[in-house]
Amino acid sequence: xxxxxxxxxxxxxxxxxxFSWAVELKTDFVREHELRITxxxxxxxxxxxxxxxxxxxxxELIFAEDTRKESSGFTLRYIFELPGRDLFVIVSTPLEKGxxxxxxIGARWYLASLFEREINxxxxxxxxxxxxxxxxxxxxxxxxxxxxxxxxxxxxxxFEDDGQPxxxxxxxxEGICQITVGPVHAGIxxxxxxxxxxxxxxxxxxxxxxxxxxxxxxxxxxxxxxSRGVELAERISGDSSVAHALAFSMAVERCAGxxxxxxxxYLRVVFQELERLYNHIADxxxxxxxxxxxxxxxxxxxxxxxLLRLNERIVGHRLLRGVIVPGGVTAADFxxxxxxxxxxxxxxxxxxxxxxxxxxxxxxxxxxxxxxxGVLTNKTARELQVCxxxxxxxxxxxxxxxDHPYSAYxxxxxxxxxxxxxxxxxxxxxxxxxxxxxxxxxxxxxxSLPTGDAFRHLSNPSAGSNAFGLxxxxxxxxxxxxxxxxxxxxxxxxxxxxSFSNWxxxxxxxxxxxxxxxxxxxxxxxLSYAGNDL
Amino acid sequence: MLxxxxxxxxxxxxxxxxxxxLVGVIRKTKALLQGRRGPxxxxxxxxxxxxxxxxxxxxxxxxxxxxxTPYVVIAxxxxxxxxxxxxxxARPVEFLGNIVLLMYLFLLGTxxxxxxxxxxxxxxxxxxxSRAMAIxxxxxxxxxxxxxxxxxxxxxxxxxxxxxxxxxxxxxxLNPGHLLAFFSFFIVALAETGRLPVDSPSTHLELTMxxxxxxxxxxxxxxxxxxxxxxxxxxxxxxxxxxxxxxxxVAITLTPATIALxxxxxxxxxxxxxxxxxxxxxxxxxxxxxxVPELLGGxxxxxxxxxxxxxxxx
Numbered sequence: 032x033x034x035x036x037x038x039x040x041x042x043x044x045x046x047x048x049x050f051s052w053a054v055e056l057k058t059d060f061v062r063e064h065e066l067r068i069t070x071x072x073x074x075x076x077x078x079x080x081x082x083x084x085x086x087x088x089x090x091e092l093i094f095a096e097d098t099r100k101e102s103s104g105f106t107l108r109y110i111f112e113l114p115g116r117d118l119f120v121i122v123s124t125p126l127e128k129g130x131x132x133x134x135x136i137g138a139r140w141y142l143a144s145l146f147e148r149e150i151n152x153x154x155x156x157x158x159x160x161x162x163x164x165x166x167x168x169x170x171x172x173x174x175x176x177x178x179x180x181x182x183x184x185x186x187x188x189x190f191e192d193d194g195q196p197x198x199x200x201x202x203x204x205e206g207i208c209q210i211t212v213g214p215v216h217a218g219i220x221x222x223x224x225x226x227x228x229x230x231x232x233x234x235x236x237x238x239x240x241x242x243x244x245x246x247x248x249x250x251x252x253x254x255x256x257x258s259r260g261v262e263l264a265e266r267i268s269g270d271s272s273v274a275h276a277l278a279f280s281m282a283v284e285r286c287a288g289x290x291x292x293x294x295x296x297y298l299r300v301v302f303q304e305l306e307r308l309y310n311h312i313a314d315x316x317x318x319x320x321x322x323x324x325x326x327x328x329x330x331x332x333x334x335x336x337x338l339l340r341l342n343e344r345i346v347g348h349r350l351l352r353g354v355i356v357p358g359g360v361t362a363a364d365f366x367x368x369x370x371x372x373x374x375x376x377x378x379x380x381x382x383x384x385x386x387x388x389x390x391x392x393x394x395x396x397x398x399x400x401x402x403x404x405g406v407l408t409n410k411t412a413r414e415l416q417v418c419x420x421x422x423x424x425x426x427x428x429x430x431x432x433x434d435h436p437y438s439a440y441x442x443x444x445x446x447x448x449x450x451x452x453x454x455x456x457x458x459x460x461x462x463x464x465x466x467x468x469x470x471x472x473x474x475x476x477x478x479s480l481p482t483g484d485a486f487r488h489l490s491n492p493s494a495g496s497n498a499f500g501l502x503x504x505x506x507x508x509x510x511x512x513x514x515x516x517x518x519x520x521x522x523x524x525x526x527x528x529x530s531f532s533n534w535x536x537x538x539x540x541x542x543x544x545x546x547x548x549x550x551x552x553x554x555x556x557x558l559s560y561a562g563n564d565l
Numbered sequence: 566m567l568x569x570x571x572x573x574x575x576x577x578x579x580x581x582x583x584x585x586x587l588v589g590v591i592r593k594t595k596a597l598l599q600g601r602r603g604p605x606x607x608x609x610x611x612x613x614x615x616x617x618x619x620x621x622x623x624x625x626x627x628x629x630x631x632x633x634t635p636y637v638v639i640a641x642x643x644x645x646x647x648x649x650x651x652x653x654x655a656r657p658v659e660f661l662g663n664i665v666l667l668m669y670l671f672l673l674g675t676x677x678x679x680x681x682x683x684x685x686x687x688x689x690x691x692x693x694x695s696r697a698m699a700i701x702x703x704x705x706x707x708x709x710x711x712x713x714x715x716x717x718x719x720x721x722x723x724x725x726x727x728x729x730x731x732x733x734x735x736x737x738x739l740n741p742g743h744l745l746a747f748f749s750f751f752i753v754a755l756a757e758t759g760r761l762p763v764d765s766p767s768t769h770l771e772l773t774m775x776x777x778x779x780x781x782x783x784x785x786x787x788x789x790x791x792x793x794x795x796x797x798x799x800x801x802x803x804x805x806x807x808x809x810x811x812x813x814x815v816a817i818t819l820t821p822a823t824i825a826l827x828x829x830x831x832x833x834x835x836x837x838x839x840x841x842x843x844x845x846x847x848x849x850x851x852x853x854x855x856x857v858p859e860l861l862g863g864x865x866x867x868x869x870x871x872x873x874x875x876x877x878x879x
Contacts, residue, residue: 396851
């Protein structure tokens with residue numbers, strides 16, 4: 032354990048010991064960067080307020096587990112991130128037998144209120160004093176009282192729409208109109224409903240209703256084996272296959288107490304950056320296409336295709352599926368020829384991409400559309416706990432790869448671009464700079480690729496073992512929380528895609544913009560519906 | 566007289582049947598400029614054939630306005646194509662070629678399209694209509710005034726007379742007003758025909774649409790009529806641009822030789838104009854909607870200057 036992390040920990044422990052005079056809690060260090068705390072539901076709010084004041088901690092992941100068999104009641108878990116420290120505080124609050132409500136922290140953190148609505152829908156556990164307890168993941172056609180994530184969930188009631196409209200926020204006033212868009216859109220994109228309140232062309236309120244593709248991913252995970260689980264993880268959001276598979280694999284490896292071999296950790300960097308590369312390049316083109324500047328889009332689509340074909344050549348799958356598995360990576364035998372091919376293709380794509388970007392930014396009309404459009408202020412971004420690329424465009428200097436290094440990122444050099452204005456231009460420029468960094472990372476990782484095995488066999492983790500995996504996908508941090516049951520079967524998997532925390536940001540970024548600028552603003556976030564709806 | 570009638574019908578056929586080809590050429594050129602192969606230049610004809618054969622889906626919320634609009638739009642454009650001198654200025658009926666009538670025909674089509682956009686009650690149609698009206702209110706006067714700059718010199722608002730006057734006295738065109746009028750007419754033509762930088766003809770984003778938004782509810786035969794009408798509108802604008810500002814080659818007297826020359830001249834003019842339109846569109850991005858009035862306002866000033874310059878530089 033490094034000196035730095037020892038200091039970080041002792042500091043936090045001292046503070047929490049001091050606090051524990053007031054309430055009863057149990058602390059436990061399971062792994063180097065996790066401090067685990069068990070606390071009664073009644074004392075939780077006081078504790079949350081305490082670590083918020085003391086360490087500016089924010090709950091990044093909140094979820095429930097159906098532990099009625101093991102410990103008679105449900106268990107709620109909160110993972111707090113402590114800014115500036117590579118340490119997570121994982122708080123567990125076991126509910127009493129038969130207890131179906133818990134204290135809400137939704138009025139303190141907006142993101143927490145979303146997680147609590149999710150728990151309310153999926154588990155039937157009611158957050159008390161919640162500011163806005165409308166349905167979130169389950170639409171009206173889910174039968175009343177059916178809680179799909181309970182272990183004994185069943186219903187005899189039919190799945191049909193209750194005919195009640197969703198209670199959208201109403202904006203009233205002279206000349207205010209509502210524009211409804213979706214859930215089915217033109218073009219090949221996923222479904223989502225947007226409710227604009229406009230004054231002429233100016234948007235005064237936007238509310239989005241998602242979860243049209245709620246597929247029950249978390250329920251599907253339950254009772255799967257590890258090898259099936261990683262396949263499902265890859266399919267949570269197609270454009271983030273590598274990142275989701277990696278987050279899942281890291282969680283499983285932590286449960287099993289096994290580290291991936293060094294060669295695997297370098298290759299994981301390569302695959303993650305390849306994924307970031309093709310997504311960022313395509314996004315920059317798509318942003319240009321939405322300004323009507325089609326040339327840039329055509330060229331970035333070509334570059335994306337080059338990169339996808341490279342993926343197929345080196346691992347046999349265009350979206351890099353089936354490559355990352357718990358224990359390491361498959362497809363690890365690269366000939367020198369393949370490595371040279373990868374380096375050539377990536378560097379060529381980077382150089383061509385820079386030309387396309389230069390061409391787009393030379394156009395005053397394109398830049399005029401990008402600048403000042405869809406501003407997400409730093410204050411709003413912080414309050415909504417916006418994460419990842421969108422946060423870095425709003426002046427939040429955070430990147431999991433640097434702040435909580437995993438795989439081989441701590442051995443490699445890279446720069447984290449941060450822009451302050453928070454407009455579409457910034458979100459595009461963050462991508463432009465990250466493309467350069469990703470290409471550099473791939474070159475570094477391939478140049479210093481360690482030899483040896485790239486896969487280590489895992490034995491089944493013991494029942495009840497649990498851990499999280501956290502990686503920086505191209506949109507932002509992706510969380511997987513994994514709990515094992517008997518015989519290596521998954522018991523509970525909680526997934527958080529960055530889209531979950533970033534969708535609400537769009538509603539704020541678009542305010543006071545005009546309706547025709549919405550597609551551009553939306554594209555600059557390019558959030559995943561599938562990853563959000565699960 | 567009979568020959569004049571025949572020629573008028575002939576040039577009308579060129580306009581209405583050749584219009585989709587123009588659209589095809591623009592798309593093909595843009596594709597080539599973007600590094601794509603692009604569909605054949607005949608694709609717009611194939612699209613029309615496909616649409617004519619398709620079943621129509623008509624919203625139950627619509628009224629007779631929705632059903633009559635495609636016919637009004639195509640009728641106005643067919644008539645407009647009859648008025649514009651494409652090959653020759655010789656006319657069986659002299660009063661036909663009047664610029665004021667032409668503008669009113671365009672407005673009538675736009676007016677009915679806007680009504681139809683509102684008729685189905687969908688939000689995209691309504692947005693398209695309100696934007697189209699805002700743009701039409703700014704663009705149509707500019708078109709009128711730009712042409713008046715030529716009309717003043719020719720001493721007539723008749724399109725045929727204007728061209729005849731320019732051909733017989735080419736010095737009329739040696740005038741800064743001519744250039745100013747050409748420039749503003751060209752850009753306004755882009756706005757009027759729903760092209761970049763004002764409207765994007767190939768977008769799938771409903772929230773940004775103007776012309777496409779109004780016709781979003783149309784399908785099958787009706788859509789074919791509307792698409793054909795927009796192609797004719799583009800042809801008419803480009804023919805006006807070519808023949809009013811560069812009248813060389815337009816047949817004043819009717820002989821087989823002058824007609825052949827006129828056809829050659831038309832092909833060259835339209836070829837140059839379509840390719841430059843495609844080049845321009847490739848290099849341009851779409852303006853932010855609230856910047857469009859600034860552009861159109863500027864062009865209005867240019868046309869006004871073109872008219873004013875006539876009085877100063879007689």
